[in-house]
Amino acid sequence: MxxxxxxxxxxxxxxxxxxxxxxxxxxxxxxxxxxxxxxxxxxxxxxxxxxxxxxxxxxxxxxxxxxxxxxxxxxxxxxxxxxxxFPLRSVLEIADWFVILLLGVIFITLIPGVGTTTNGATRWIALGPFPLQPSELIKPFLVLQGARIFG
Incomplete structure (x- = not known):
């Protein structure tokens, strides 16, 4: 301990x-x-x-x-x-899985009743009192994927 x-x-x-x-x-x-x-x-x-x-x-x-x-x-x-x-190699190894997972969450926002419409666009998922916009979460992982591909 x-x-x-x-x-x-x-x-x-x-x-x-x-x-x-x-x-x-x-x-x-x-x-x-x-x-x-x-x-x-x-x-x-x-x-x-x-x-x-x-x-x-x-x-x-x-x-x-x-x-x-x-x-x-x-x-x-x-x-x-x-x-x-966290070690960079480990982050790069899991980045592709997070891209796939978050792409799935982005598509989940299109399901009626799951996605929340704000200002005419359905891009949010309500998690209790906190709205979540999956397209914002995927951005760092897309940068990591680009670094992995072009590195």
Missing amino acids: LPIRQVAVNLRQLIPVFNSSAQDWAIDARLLRWLTFLWLFIGLVVLFSASYPSADAEFGDGMYYFKRQIISVILGLVAFNLVVN
């Missing part, structure tokens, strides 16, 4: 801001990482300022969209950090 301190250190590595392994990266990669965090922060500020009045009018909570986006950001950063710390 792992000591509490070691578990806490391992959990801290899931959060990119606290991941100390990034200090070993090249300067370009570290700058790109911080630029990504800067754009993420700017996007959150813009979302907050633009959506507060409409969320307050629709849901009685001006922070409704902002809270949902924060949850998505946290999940995305943890998933990103898991992928970054």
